[in-house]
Amino acid sequence: MDDEAARRRLLLYSLARFGGLAIFILGIAIFYTDLVRPGGWPQVGAIVAIIGVIDAMFVPRLLKKAWDERDRLDR
Template identity: 30%
Template sequence: MTPEDMEKLAMTRFAIISAVRASGVVLMLFGLWIWYGDLLDTGGNWMVGMPLFVLGMAESMLLPRYLIRGWRSPPQP
């Protein structure tokens, strides 16, 4: 693999990790909006908002670590 290919691969992986983190933050904000806002019910709906918030937090904090760990290991022959 040439250095240019390695740099392109690293840039692609960085973009994917950044997109995963950003989508997790968006999901967290959407969950908070449902949880405390008047989007679904007056006064908020915690039964829908809280799980979305927790899923968004897990997506933004845990999923990038699993991706990095999977990409760090050498490929099997």
């Protein structure tokens, strides 16, 4: 693998983690602030926060698994 491909993969991996973190923070904001409705919306905020955690934890792993399979097939 060349340096450009490794750099691109690292960027995508980091963006996937950051995206999950941003979704988690959005969920917390929905839970506690007047962002969606006055007084917060705990049910929706909790669901969005959980989705953000799942995204931050599993999407990078899925990306790595897909890249490993593609690298194995390219050999």
